[in-house]
Amino acid sequence: MNFEAQLNRYKTMVEEGLNALSFPGAPEILKEAMRYSLLSGGKRLRGCLALAACEAAGGKAEDALPFACAVEMIHAYSLIHDDLPSMDNDTLRRGKPTNHVVYGEAMAILAGDGLLSYAFEHLSSQQHPAAFRVLGILAKAAGVGGMLGGQVLDVTNEGKASDETLVRQIHLGKTAALITAPVLAGFALAGADEAGMEMAETYGRQLGLAFQIVDDLLDLEGDAALMGKTLGKDVAEGKLTWPACVGTEKARQDAAACIDLAVAALNPLGEKALFLQTLAENTLHRVQ
Amino acid sequence: MNFEAQLNRYKTMVEEGLNALSFPGAPEILKEAMRYSLLSGGKRLRGCLALAACEAAGGKAEDALPFACAVEMIHAYSLIHDDLPSMDNDTLRRGKPTNHVVYGEAMAILAGDGLLSYAFEHLSSQQHPAAFRVLGILAKAAGVGGMLGGQVLDVTNEGKASDETLVRQIHLGKTAALITAPVLAGFALAGADEAGMEMAETYGRQLGLAFQIVDDLLDLEGDAALMGKTLGKDVAEGKLTWPACVGTEKARQDAAACIDLAVAALNPLGEKALFLQTLAENTLHRVQ
Numbered sequence: 001m002n003f004e005a006q007l008n009r010y011k012t013m014v015e016e017g018l019n020a021l022s023f024p025g026a027p028e029i030l031k032e033a034m035r036y037s038l039l040s041g042g043k044r045l046r047g048c049l050a051l052a053a054c055e056a057a058g059g060k061a062e063d064a065l066p067f068a069c070a071v072e073m074i075h076a077y078s079l080i081h082d083d084l085p086s087m088d089n090d091t092l093r094r095g096k097p098t099n100h101v102v103y104g105e106a107m108a109i110l111a112g113d114g115l116l117s118y119a120f121e122h123l124s125s126q127q128h129p130a131a132f133r134v135l136g137i138l139a140k141a142a143g144v145g146g147m148l149g150g151q152v153l154d155v156t157n158e159g160k161a162s163d164e165t166l167v168r169q170i171h172l173g174k175t176a177a178l179i180t181a182p183v184l185a186g187f188a189l190a191g192a193d194e195a196g197m198e199m200a201e202t203y204g205r206q207l208g209l210a211f212q213i214v215d216d217l218l219d220l221e222g223d224a225a226l227m228g229k230t231l232g233k234d235v236a237e238g239k240l241t242w243p244a245c246v247g248t249e250k251a252r253q254d255a256a257a258c259i260d261l262a263v264a265a266l267n268p269l270g271e272k273a274l275f276l277q278t279l280a281e282n283t284l285h286r287v288q
Numbered sequence: 289m290n291f292e293a294q295l296n297r298y299k300t301m302v303e304e305g306l307n308a309l310s311f312p313g314a315p316e317i318l319k320e321a322m323r324y325s326l327l328s329g330g331k332r333l334r335g336c337l338a339l340a341a342c343e344a345a346g347g348k349a350e351d352a353l354p355f356a357c358a359v360e361m362i363h364a365y366s367l368i369h370d371d372l373p374s375m376d377n378d379t380l381r382r383g384k385p386t387n388h389v390v391y392g393e394a395m396a397i398l399a400g401d402g403l404l405s406y407a408f409e410h411l412s413s414q415q416h417p418a419a420f421r422v423l424g425i426l427a428k429a430a431g432v433g434g435m436l437g438g439q440v441l442d443v444t445n446e447g448k449a450s451d452e453t454l455v456r457q458i459h460l461g462k463t464a465a466l467i468t469a470p471v472l473a474g475f476a477l478a479g480a481d482e483a484g485m486e487m488a489e490t491y492g493r494q495l496g497l498a499f500q501i502v503d504d505l506l507d508l509e510g511d512a513a514l515m516g517k518t519l520g521k522d523v524a525e526g527k528l529t530w531p532a533c534v535g536t537e538k539a540r541q542d543a544a545a546c547i548d549l550a551v552a553a554l555n556p557l558g559e560k561a562l563f564l565q566t567l568a569e570n571t572l573h574r575v576q
Binding site for chain 2: 024030104105107109110118125132144
Protein backbone atom coordinates (compact mmCIF):
# COMPACT_ATOMS: atom_id res chain seq x y z
CA MET A 1 0.00 0.00 0.00
CA ASN A 2 1.26 3.47 -0.93
CA PHE A 3 -0.27 5.50 1.88
CA GLU A 4 0.35 8.95 0.42
CA ALA A 5 -1.04 8.01 -2.99
CA GLN A 6 -4.17 6.55 -1.45
CA LEU A 7 -4.66 9.55 0.82
CA ASN A 8 -4.34 11.83 -2.19
CA ARG A 9 -6.87 9.80 -4.13
CA TYR A 10 -9.39 10.17 -1.29
CA LYS A 11 -8.62 13.84 -0.84
CA THR A 12 -9.04 14.53 -4.54
CA MET A 13 -12.38 12.72 -4.54
CA VAL A 14 -13.58 14.79 -1.59
CA GLU A 15 -12.38 18.07 -3.12
CA GLU A 16 -14.06 17.25 -6.42
CA GLY A 17 -17.23 16.21 -4.64
CA LEU A 18 -17.34 19.48 -2.68
CA ASN A 19 -16.54 21.55 -5.77
CA ALA A 20 -19.40 19.91 -7.63
CA LEU A 21 -22.02 20.90 -5.04
CA SER A 22 -24.36 23.43 -6.66
CA PHE A 23 -26.52 24.46 -3.66
CA PRO A 24 -29.65 24.74 -5.83
CA GLY A 25 -31.77 27.82 -5.24
CA ALA A 26 -29.24 29.56 -2.98
CA PRO A 27 -28.67 33.31 -3.47
CA GLU A 28 -25.26 34.02 -5.02
CA ILE A 29 -23.82 35.80 -1.99
CA LEU A 30 -24.79 32.90 0.27
CA LYS A 31 -23.17 30.37 -2.09
CA GLU A 32 -20.05 32.49 -2.17
CA ALA A 33 -19.80 32.74 1.61
CA MET A 34 -20.45 29.00 2.01
CA ARG A 35 -17.88 28.08 -0.64
CA TYR A 36 -15.30 30.47 0.82
CA SER A 37 -15.02 28.35 3.94
CA LEU A 38 -15.94 24.96 2.48
CA LEU A 39 -13.32 25.12 -0.28
CA SER A 40 -10.52 26.72 1.69
CA GLY A 41 -8.35 23.63 1.88
CA GLY A 42 -7.78 21.66 5.03
CA LYS A 43 -6.78 18.05 5.34
CA ARG A 44 -10.27 16.68 4.62
CA LEU A 45 -9.63 14.16 7.38
CA ARG A 46 -13.33 13.52 8.01
CA GLY A 47 -14.23 13.12 4.36
CA CYS A 48 -11.25 10.87 3.66
CA LEU A 49 -12.16 8.74 6.68
CA ALA A 50 -15.61 8.08 5.21
CA LEU A 51 -14.14 6.90 1.90
CA ALA A 52 -11.33 4.89 3.50
CA ALA A 53 -13.65 3.25 6.04
CA CYS A 54 -16.07 2.23 3.32
CA GLU A 55 -13.26 0.56 1.37
CA ALA A 56 -11.78 -1.01 4.50
CA ALA A 57 -15.15 -2.61 5.21
CA GLY A 58 -15.34 -4.02 1.68
CA GLY A 59 -17.45 -1.31 -0.02
CA LYS A 60 -16.76 1.18 -2.78
CA ALA A 61 -15.34 4.59 -1.84
CA GLU A 62 -17.77 6.24 -4.28
CA ASP A 63 -20.70 5.08 -2.18
CA ALA A 64 -19.43 7.14 0.74
CA LEU A 65 -18.75 10.33 -1.22
CA PRO A 66 -22.08 12.05 -0.42
CA PHE A 67 -21.44 11.37 3.27
CA ALA A 68 -17.85 12.59 2.94
CA CYS A 69 -19.15 15.87 1.50
CA ALA A 70 -21.83 16.14 4.18
CA VAL A 71 -19.41 15.64 7.07
CA GLU A 72 -17.03 18.23 5.58
CA MET A 73 -19.96 20.67 5.35
CA ILE A 74 -20.75 20.07 9.01
CA HIS A 75 -17.10 20.59 9.90
CA ALA A 76 -16.94 23.83 7.88
CA TYR A 77 -20.13 25.17 9.50
CA SER A 78 -18.75 24.45 12.96
CA LEU A 79 -15.53 26.33 12.20
CA ILE A 80 -17.41 29.37 10.84
CA HIS A 81 -19.62 29.60 13.92
CA ASP A 82 -16.72 28.86 16.32
CA ASP A 83 -14.69 31.71 14.81
CA LEU A 84 -17.44 34.32 15.31
CA PRO A 85 -16.69 37.38 17.44
CA SER A 86 -19.13 36.24 20.14
CA MET A 87 -17.51 32.78 20.21
CA ASP A 88 -13.72 32.30 19.81
CA ASN A 89 -13.32 35.61 17.93
CA ASP A 90 -10.74 34.23 15.52
CA THR A 91 -9.64 36.25 12.50
CA LEU A 92 -7.35 33.72 10.84
CA ARG A 93 -8.08 30.16 9.71
CA ARG A 94 -5.83 28.08 7.44
CA GLY A 95 -3.88 31.25 6.69
CA LYS A 96 -6.93 33.15 5.43
CA PRO A 97 -9.24 35.72 7.06
CA THR A 98 -12.18 33.97 8.74
CA ASN A 99 -15.64 34.02 7.18
CA HIS A 100 -17.08 36.87 9.26
CA VAL A 101 -14.01 39.02 8.56
CA VAL A 102 -14.74 38.72 4.83
CA TYR A 103 -18.55 38.57 4.72
CA GLY A 104 -19.64 40.18 7.96
CA GLU A 105 -21.12 38.55 11.00
CA ALA A 106 -24.68 38.15 9.74
CA MET A 107 -23.64 36.40 6.54
CA ALA A 108 -21.17 34.19 8.42
CA ILE A 109 -23.96 32.98 10.71
CA LEU A 110 -26.18 32.34 7.68
CA ALA A 111 -23.37 30.61 5.76
CA GLY A 112 -22.87 28.27 8.72
CA ASP A 113 -26.60 27.61 8.93
CA GLY A 114 -26.59 26.98 5.18
CA LEU A 115 -23.80 24.40 5.34
CA LEU A 116 -25.47 22.64 8.27
CA SER A 117 -28.83 22.53 6.45
CA TYR A 118 -27.34 21.51 3.13
CA ALA A 119 -25.41 18.61 4.65
CA PHE A 120 -28.75 17.02 5.50
CA GLU A 121 -30.43 18.13 2.27
CA HIS A 122 -27.60 16.50 0.31
CA LEU A 123 -27.83 13.22 2.21
CA SER A 124 -31.62 13.20 2.03
CA SER A 125 -31.44 13.13 -1.77
CA GLN A 126 -29.37 9.92 -1.87
CA GLN A 127 -30.72 6.55 -3.01
CA HIS A 128 -28.31 4.19 -1.19
CA PRO A 129 -30.19 1.68 1.01
CA ALA A 130 -28.21 2.91 4.05
CA ALA A 131 -28.74 6.62 3.22
CA PHE A 132 -31.30 7.23 5.95
CA ARG A 133 -29.21 5.35 8.51
CA VAL A 134 -26.03 7.32 7.84
CA LEU A 135 -27.97 10.58 7.88
CA GLY A 136 -29.00 9.63 11.40
CA ILE A 137 -25.38 8.88 12.31
CA LEU A 138 -24.36 12.34 11.12
CA ALA A 139 -27.25 14.14 12.82
CA LYS A 140 -26.45 12.53 16.16
CA ALA A 141 -22.70 13.17 15.85
CA ALA A 142 -23.14 16.82 14.88
CA GLY A 143 -25.90 17.53 17.36
CA VAL A 144 -26.60 18.43 20.95
CA GLY A 145 -25.19 15.19 22.38
CA GLY A 146 -22.19 15.26 20.02
CA MET A 147 -20.08 17.99 18.48
CA LEU A 148 -22.40 20.85 19.41
CA GLY A 149 -22.74 19.67 22.99
CA GLY A 150 -18.95 19.46 23.25
CA GLN A 151 -18.61 22.96 21.88
CA VAL A 152 -21.08 24.24 24.50
CA LEU A 153 -19.10 22.56 27.29
CA ASP A 154 -15.92 24.04 25.82
CA VAL A 155 -17.30 27.59 25.73
CA THR A 156 -19.02 27.47 29.11
CA ASN A 157 -16.07 26.00 31.01
CA GLU A 158 -13.37 28.46 29.99
CA GLY A 159 -11.33 29.53 33.00
CA LYS A 160 -12.49 26.59 35.11
CA ALA A 161 -10.03 24.38 36.99
CA SER A 162 -8.54 21.43 35.11
CA ASP A 163 -10.74 18.36 35.27
CA GLU A 164 -9.81 15.25 33.34
CA THR A 165 -13.34 13.84 33.17
CA LEU A 166 -14.72 17.09 31.81
CA VAL A 167 -11.90 17.54 29.28
CA ARG A 168 -12.48 14.02 28.05
CA GLN A 169 -16.20 14.74 27.65
CA ILE A 170 -15.44 17.97 25.75
CA HIS A 171 -12.95 16.23 23.45
CA LEU A 172 -15.27 13.30 22.81
CA GLY A 173 -18.02 15.73 21.85
CA LYS A 174 -16.35 18.55 20.05
CA THR A 175 -13.84 16.43 18.12
CA ALA A 176 -14.24 12.66 18.39
CA ALA A 177 -17.95 12.60 17.49
CA LEU A 178 -17.38 14.05 14.02
CA ILE A 179 -14.35 11.81 13.44
CA THR A 180 -16.21 8.68 14.52
CA ALA A 181 -19.25 9.45 12.36
CA PRO A 182 -17.56 9.09 8.94
CA VAL A 183 -15.94 5.81 10.06
CA LEU A 184 -19.31 4.46 11.20
CA ALA A 185 -20.98 5.73 8.03
CA GLY A 186 -18.33 4.20 5.78
CA PHE A 187 -18.80 0.83 7.47
CA ALA A 188 -22.60 1.12 7.34
CA LEU A 189 -22.54 2.02 3.65
CA ALA A 190 -20.38 -1.05 3.02
CA GLY A 191 -22.99 -3.19 4.77
CA ALA A 192 -20.91 -3.99 7.87
CA ASP A 193 -22.42 -6.21 10.56
CA GLU A 194 -22.67 -5.40 14.28
CA ALA A 195 -19.08 -6.49 14.98
CA GLY A 196 -17.89 -4.23 12.16
CA MET A 197 -19.82 -1.28 13.55
CA GLU A 198 -18.30 -1.90 16.99
CA MET A 199 -14.77 -1.80 15.63
CA ALA A 200 -15.57 1.34 13.61
CA GLU A 201 -16.84 3.02 16.77
CA THR A 202 -13.71 2.14 18.78
CA TYR A 203 -11.33 3.17 16.01
CA GLY A 204 -13.09 6.51 15.41
CA ARG A 205 -13.46 7.39 19.06
CA GLN A 206 -9.83 6.69 19.94
CA LEU A 207 -8.52 8.39 16.81
CA GLY A 208 -10.71 11.41 17.59
CA LEU A 209 -9.46 11.66 21.17
CA ALA A 210 -5.82 11.37 20.04
CA PHE A 211 -6.43 13.96 17.34
CA GLN A 212 -7.71 16.53 19.85
CA ILE A 213 -4.92 15.84 22.34
CA VAL A 214 -2.41 16.40 19.52
CA ASP A 215 -4.26 19.57 18.56
CA ASP A 216 -4.00 20.81 22.16
CA LEU A 217 -0.27 20.07 22.13
CA LEU A 218 0.23 21.88 18.85
CA ASP A 219 -1.61 24.93 20.16
CA LEU A 220 1.00 25.01 22.94
CA GLU A 221 4.07 24.10 20.93
CA GLY A 222 3.27 24.44 17.23
CA ASP A 223 4.48 26.83 14.54
CA ALA A 224 1.80 29.44 13.71
CA ALA A 225 3.09 30.07 10.18
CA LEU A 226 3.06 26.35 9.43
CA MET A 227 -0.42 25.83 10.87
CA GLY A 228 -2.02 28.92 9.33
CA LYS A 229 -3.85 29.90 12.48
CA THR A 230 -3.40 31.81 15.70
CA LEU A 231 -1.73 29.65 18.35
CA GLY A 232 -1.49 29.84 22.11
CA LYS A 233 -5.17 30.77 22.22
CA ASP A 234 -6.23 27.90 24.45
CA VAL A 235 -4.12 29.17 27.31
CA ALA A 236 -5.04 32.80 26.64
CA GLU A 237 -8.75 31.93 26.82
CA GLY A 238 -8.43 29.56 29.75
CA LYS A 239 -9.68 26.60 27.71
CA LEU A 240 -9.65 23.19 29.32
CA THR A 241 -7.06 21.14 27.43
CA TRP A 242 -5.55 17.71 27.91
CA PRO A 243 -1.95 18.92 28.47
CA ALA A 244 -3.23 21.48 30.96
CA CYS A 245 -4.75 18.58 32.94
CA VAL A 246 -2.01 15.99 32.79
CA GLY A 247 1.10 17.80 31.52
CA THR A 248 2.55 17.69 28.02
CA GLU A 249 4.58 14.50 28.48
CA LYS A 250 1.62 12.49 29.79
CA ALA A 251 -0.59 14.01 27.08
CA ARG A 252 1.80 12.69 24.46
CA GLN A 253 1.68 9.23 26.05
CA ASP A 254 -2.12 9.32 26.26
CA ALA A 255 -2.40 10.21 22.59
CA ALA A 256 -0.12 7.29 21.73
CA ALA A 257 -2.22 4.95 23.89
CA CYS A 258 -5.41 6.06 22.10
CA ILE A 259 -3.75 5.35 18.75
CA ASP A 260 -2.71 1.89 19.93
CA LEU A 261 -6.35 1.13 20.77
CA ALA A 262 -7.52 2.51 17.44
CA VAL A 263 -5.02 0.39 15.51
CA ALA A 264 -5.79 -2.75 17.51
CA ALA A 265 -9.53 -2.39 16.98
CA LEU A 266 -9.09 -2.86 13.23
CA ASN A 267 -6.73 -5.86 13.38
CA PRO A 268 -9.53 -8.33 12.55
CA LEU A 269 -9.78 -6.71 9.10
CA GLY A 270 -6.21 -7.70 8.24
CA GLU A 271 -4.63 -5.95 5.25
CA LYS A 272 -7.75 -3.96 4.49
CA ALA A 273 -7.19 -2.00 7.71
CA LEU A 274 -3.70 -0.90 6.75
CA PHE A 275 -4.59 2.52 5.39
CA LEU A 276 -6.74 3.48 8.40
CA GLN A 277 -4.11 2.15 10.78
CA THR A 278 -1.32 4.11 9.09
CA LEU A 279 -3.48 7.24 9.12
CA ALA A 280 -3.96 6.82 12.87
CA GLU A 281 -0.25 6.37 13.48
CA ASN A 282 0.56 9.43 11.38
CA THR A 283 -1.62 11.56 13.67
CA LEU A 284 1.11 11.26 16.27
CA HIS A 285 3.95 12.31 13.99
CA ARG A 286 2.93 15.94 14.21
CA VAL A 287 4.00 16.05 17.85
CA GLN A 288 6.92 13.63 17.87
CA MET B 289 -66.55 20.61 12.44
CA ASN B 290 -65.72 22.75 15.46
CA PHE B 291 -62.69 24.64 14.15
CA GLU B 292 -61.47 26.05 17.46
CA ALA B 293 -61.72 22.70 19.24
CA GLN B 294 -59.81 20.94 16.48
CA LEU B 295 -57.15 23.65 16.37
CA ASN B 296 -56.74 23.31 20.13
CA ARG B 297 -56.41 19.55 19.85
CA TYR B 298 -53.61 19.93 17.31
CA LYS B 299 -51.91 22.69 19.27
CA THR B 300 -52.02 20.65 22.47
CA MET B 301 -50.52 17.67 20.66
CA VAL B 302 -47.69 19.83 19.33
CA GLU B 303 -47.02 21.44 22.72
CA GLU B 304 -46.96 18.05 24.41
CA GLY B 305 -44.70 16.67 21.70
CA LEU B 306 -42.26 19.54 22.09
CA ASN B 307 -42.35 19.33 25.88
CA ALA B 308 -41.50 15.65 25.71
CA LEU B 309 -38.30 16.17 23.71
CA SER B 310 -35.38 15.24 25.94
CA PHE B 311 -32.41 16.28 23.73
CA PRO B 312 -30.32 13.30 24.89
CA GLY B 313 -26.74 14.10 25.78
CA ALA B 314 -27.14 17.87 25.61
CA PRO B 315 -25.46 19.98 28.33
CA GLU B 316 -28.05 21.49 30.71
CA ILE B 317 -27.42 25.11 29.74
CA LEU B 318 -27.88 24.27 26.04
CA LYS B 319 -31.16 22.44 26.74
CA GLU B 320 -32.35 25.41 28.78
CA ALA B 321 -31.54 27.92 26.04
CA MET B 322 -33.15 25.71 23.38
CA ARG B 323 -36.28 25.17 25.47
CA TYR B 324 -36.54 28.88 26.32
CA SER B 325 -37.29 29.70 22.71
CA LEU B 326 -38.91 26.44 21.64
CA LEU B 327 -41.48 26.46 24.46
CA SER B 328 -42.26 30.15 24.50
CA GLY B 329 -45.73 29.84 23.02
CA GLY B 330 -46.65 30.97 19.56
CA LYS B 331 -49.49 29.74 17.41
CA ARG B 332 -47.73 26.50 16.37
CA LEU B 333 -49.11 27.13 12.90
CA ARG B 334 -46.48 24.95 11.17
CA GLY B 335 -46.83 22.05 13.58
CA CYS B 336 -50.65 22.17 13.47
CA LEU B 337 -50.51 22.23 9.67
CA ALA B 338 -48.55 18.96 9.62
CA LEU B 339 -51.15 17.22 11.84
CA ALA B 340 -54.14 18.73 10.05
CA ALA B 341 -52.74 17.97 6.59
CA CYS B 342 -52.09 14.36 7.56
CA GLU B 343 -55.70 13.95 8.71
CA ALA B 344 -57.06 15.83 5.69
CA ALA B 345 -55.25 13.36 3.43
CA GLY B 346 -56.73 10.39 5.28
CA GLY B 347 -53.88 9.66 7.72
CA LYS B 348 -53.54 9.77 11.49
CA ALA B 349 -52.42 13.05 13.10
CA GLU B 350 -50.12 11.07 15.42
CA ASP B 351 -48.06 9.93 12.44
CA ALA B 352 -47.17 13.55 11.69
CA LEU B 353 -46.24 14.54 15.24
CA PRO B 354 -42.46 14.00 14.88
CA PHE B 355 -42.53 16.16 11.78
CA ALA B 356 -44.67 18.77 13.56
CA CYS B 357 -42.05 18.97 16.31
CA ALA B 358 -39.20 19.11 13.80
CA VAL B 359 -40.72 21.97 11.82
CA GLU B 360 -41.36 23.91 15.02
CA MET B 361 -37.70 23.39 15.98
CA ILE B 362 -36.62 24.75 12.61
CA HIS B 363 -38.95 27.73 13.06
CA ALA B 364 -37.61 28.41 16.56
CA TYR B 365 -33.98 28.21 15.38
CA SER B 366 -34.69 30.68 12.58
CA LEU B 367 -36.24 33.16 15.01
CA ILE B 368 -33.30 32.93 17.44
CA HIS B 369 -30.76 33.57 14.68
CA ASP B 370 -32.90 36.30 13.03
CA ASP B 371 -33.13 38.16 16.33
CA LEU B 372 -29.33 38.26 16.88
CA PRO B 373 -27.63 41.65 17.19
CA SER B 374 -25.80 41.16 13.88
CA MET B 375 -29.08 40.27 12.15
CA ASP B 376 -32.39 42.02 13.02
CA ASN B 377 -31.17 42.97 16.52
CA ASP B 378 -34.54 42.31 18.14
CA THR B 379 -34.87 42.29 21.91
CA LEU B 380 -38.51 41.27 22.24
CA ARG B 381 -40.30 38.20 20.84
CA ARG B 382 -43.78 37.06 21.89
CA GLY B 383 -43.61 39.52 24.76
CA LYS B 384 -40.39 38.02 26.19
CA PRO B 385 -36.72 39.02 25.92
CA THR B 386 -35.11 37.31 22.93
CA ASN B 387 -32.75 34.37 23.39
CA HIS B 388 -29.47 36.30 23.16
CA VAL B 389 -30.73 38.89 25.64
CA VAL B 390 -31.20 36.11 28.20
CA TYR B 391 -28.35 33.69 27.36
CA GLY B 392 -25.83 35.87 25.53
CA GLU B 393 -24.95 35.88 21.88
CA ALA B 394 -22.70 32.80 21.82
CA MET B 395 -25.27 30.57 23.51
CA ALA B 396 -28.08 31.92 21.31
CA ILE B 397 -26.11 30.96 18.19
CA LEU B 398 -25.45 27.50 19.67
CA ALA B 399 -29.10 27.08 20.77
CA GLY B 400 -30.20 27.85 17.20
CA ASP B 401 -27.65 25.40 15.81
CA GLY B 402 -28.88 22.84 18.35
CA LEU B 403 -32.53 23.17 17.34
CA LEU B 404 -31.63 22.94 13.65
CA SER B 405 -29.50 19.84 14.23
CA TYR B 406 -32.00 18.18 16.54
CA ALA B 407 -34.87 18.64 14.08
CA PHE B 408 -33.03 16.27 11.73
CA GLU B 409 -31.80 14.00 14.50
CA HIS B 410 -35.40 13.61 15.71
CA LEU B 411 -36.74 12.80 12.24
CA SER B 412 -33.86 10.43 11.52
CA SER B 413 -34.90 8.26 14.47
CA GLN B 414 -38.42 7.65 13.11
CA GLN B 415 -39.63 4.33 11.69
CA HIS B 416 -42.48 5.53 9.44
CA PRO B 417 -42.01 4.36 5.82
CA ALA B 418 -42.14 7.98 4.64
CA ALA B 419 -39.74 9.23 7.35
CA PHE B 420 -36.75 9.67 5.02
CA ARG B 421 -38.90 11.37 2.40
CA VAL B 422 -40.36 13.94 4.81
CA LEU B 423 -36.91 14.62 6.27
CA GLY B 424 -35.89 15.57 2.74
CA ILE B 425 -38.94 17.82 2.40
CA LEU B 426 -37.94 19.62 5.60
CA ALA B 427 -34.25 19.91 4.69
CA LYS B 428 -35.07 21.46 1.33
CA ALA B 429 -37.66 23.85 2.80
CA ALA B 430 -35.39 25.02 5.60
CA GLY B 431 -32.27 25.25 3.49
CA VAL B 432 -30.38 27.44 1.07
CA GLY B 433 -33.07 27.34 -1.62
CA GLY B 434 -35.88 27.76 0.91
CA MET B 435 -36.24 29.59 4.20
CA LEU B 436 -32.56 30.35 4.65
CA GLY B 437 -32.19 31.61 1.08
CA GLY B 438 -35.19 33.89 1.61
CA GLN B 439 -33.68 35.20 4.82
CA VAL B 440 -30.43 36.00 2.99
CA LEU B 441 -32.32 37.89 0.28
CA ASP B 442 -34.25 39.71 2.99
CA VAL B 443 -31.11 40.80 4.85
CA THR B 444 -29.08 41.72 1.76
CA ASN B 445 -31.81 43.78 0.08
CA GLU B 446 -32.66 46.14 2.93
CA GLY B 447 -32.92 49.70 1.68
CA LYS B 448 -33.32 48.64 -1.96
CA ALA B 449 -36.12 50.00 -4.17
CA SER B 450 -39.43 48.13 -4.09
CA ASP B 451 -39.49 45.23 -6.53
CA GLU B 452 -42.52 42.93 -6.65
CA THR B 453 -40.64 39.97 -8.14
CA LEU B 454 -37.96 40.14 -5.49
CA VAL B 455 -40.43 40.57 -2.62
CA ARG B 456 -42.36 37.56 -3.88
CA GLN B 457 -39.13 35.53 -3.96
CA ILE B 458 -38.23 36.63 -0.43
CA HIS B 459 -41.70 35.80 0.90
CA LEU B 460 -41.78 32.42 -0.85
CA GLY B 461 -38.44 31.56 0.71
CA LYS B 462 -38.46 33.05 4.14
CA THR B 463 -42.10 32.23 4.96
CA ALA B 464 -43.95 30.08 2.42
CA ALA B 465 -41.31 27.31 2.26
CA LEU B 466 -41.68 26.40 5.92
CA ILE B 467 -45.49 26.62 5.74
CA THR B 468 -45.65 24.44 2.64
CA ALA B 469 -43.31 21.78 4.08
CA PRO B 470 -45.63 20.57 6.89
CA VAL B 471 -48.56 20.37 4.48
CA LEU B 472 -46.50 18.32 2.02
CA ALA B 473 -45.17 16.17 4.85
CA GLY B 474 -48.64 15.57 6.29
CA PHE B 475 -49.88 14.42 2.90
CA ALA B 476 -46.78 12.27 2.29
CA LEU B 477 -47.14 10.60 5.70
CA ALA B 478 -50.77 9.83 4.87
CA GLY B 479 -49.62 8.14 1.66
CA ALA B 480 -51.03 10.76 -0.74
CA ASP B 481 -50.56 10.26 -4.50
CA GLU B 482 -49.04 12.75 -6.96
CA ALA B 483 -52.29 14.68 -7.32
CA GLY B 484 -52.53 14.95 -3.55
CA MET B 485 -48.96 16.27 -3.30
CA GLU B 486 -49.74 18.85 -6.00
CA MET B 487 -52.73 20.18 -4.08
CA ALA B 488 -50.71 20.25 -0.85
CA GLU B 489 -48.02 22.28 -2.59
CA THR B 490 -50.50 24.85 -3.95
CA TYR B 491 -52.34 25.17 -0.66
CA GLY B 492 -49.16 25.61 1.36
CA ARG B 493 -47.52 28.03 -1.03
CA GLN B 494 -50.55 30.31 -1.31
CA LEU B 495 -51.26 30.18 2.42
CA GLY B 496 -47.61 31.01 3.10
CA LEU B 497 -47.62 34.00 0.76
CA ALA B 498 -50.85 35.31 2.29
CA PHE B 499 -49.45 34.79 5.76
CA GLN B 500 -46.38 36.93 5.06
CA ILE B 501 -48.41 39.69 3.35
CA VAL B 502 -50.65 39.80 6.43
CA ASP B 503 -47.54 39.90 8.62
CA ASP B 504 -46.21 42.85 6.61
CA LEU B 505 -49.54 44.63 7.05
CA LEU B 506 -49.58 43.98 10.79
CA ASP B 507 -46.07 45.35 11.15
CA LEU B 508 -47.42 48.59 9.64
CA GLU B 509 -50.79 48.72 11.36
CA GLY B 510 -50.78 46.24 14.24
CA ASP B 511 -50.91 46.62 18.01
CA ALA B 512 -47.47 45.97 19.59
CA ALA B 513 -48.92 44.97 22.98
CA LEU B 514 -51.28 42.47 21.35
CA MET B 515 -48.54 41.02 19.15
CA GLY B 516 -45.82 40.87 21.80
CA LYS B 517 -43.11 42.20 19.54
CA THR B 518 -41.60 45.42 18.26
CA LEU B 519 -43.58 46.79 15.31
CA GLY B 520 -42.82 49.29 12.54
CA LYS B 521 -39.39 47.72 12.19
CA ASP B 522 -39.78 46.82 8.51
CA VAL B 523 -40.04 50.47 7.52
CA ALA B 524 -37.32 51.53 9.96
CA GLU B 525 -34.92 48.96 8.47
CA GLY B 526 -35.90 49.58 4.87
CA LYS B 527 -37.15 45.99 4.43
CA LEU B 528 -38.81 45.06 1.16
CA THR B 529 -42.45 44.36 2.03
CA TRP B 530 -45.52 43.62 -0.01
CA PRO B 531 -47.49 46.72 1.09
CA ALA B 532 -44.42 48.89 0.35
CA CYS B 533 -44.53 47.54 -3.22
CA VAL B 534 -48.22 47.65 -4.01
CA GLY B 535 -49.85 49.75 -1.27
CA THR B 536 -51.82 48.47 1.71
CA GLU B 537 -55.17 48.19 -0.07
CA LYS B 538 -53.77 46.12 -2.94
CA ALA B 539 -51.77 44.03 -0.44
CA ARG B 540 -55.00 43.17 1.37
CA GLN B 541 -56.59 42.13 -1.94
CA ASP B 542 -53.55 40.06 -2.92
CA ALA B 543 -53.63 38.21 0.40
CA ALA B 544 -57.31 37.45 -0.14
CA ALA B 545 -56.59 36.20 -3.68
CA CYS B 546 -53.88 33.85 -2.35
CA ILE B 547 -56.31 32.46 0.19
CA ASP B 548 -58.92 31.88 -2.53
CA LEU B 549 -56.36 29.81 -4.44
CA ALA B 550 -55.37 27.90 -1.30
CA VAL B 551 -59.00 27.07 -0.50
CA ALA B 552 -59.82 26.08 -4.08
CA ALA B 553 -56.82 23.76 -4.30
CA LEU B 554 -58.28 21.54 -1.57
CA ASN B 555 -61.85 21.37 -2.93
CA PRO B 556 -61.32 17.87 -4.38
CA LEU B 557 -60.93 16.58 -0.80
CA GLY B 558 -64.50 17.64 0.08
CA GLU B 559 -65.36 17.77 3.77
CA LYS B 560 -61.92 16.57 4.83
CA ALA B 561 -60.48 19.87 3.64
CA LEU B 562 -62.74 21.99 5.83
CA PHE B 563 -60.32 22.54 8.69
CA LEU B 564 -57.42 23.57 6.46
CA GLN B 565 -59.72 25.80 4.39
CA THR B 566 -61.09 27.53 7.50
CA LEU B 567 -57.56 27.99 8.84
CA ALA B 568 -56.60 29.67 5.59
CA GLU B 569 -59.60 31.99 5.68
CA ASN B 570 -58.89 32.92 9.29
CA THR B 571 -55.42 34.15 8.29
CA LEU B 572 -57.13 37.13 6.70
CA HIS B 573 -59.23 38.06 9.73
CA ARG B 574 -56.23 39.58 11.49
CA VAL B 575 -56.18 42.42 8.96
CA GLN B 576 -59.88 42.87 8.15
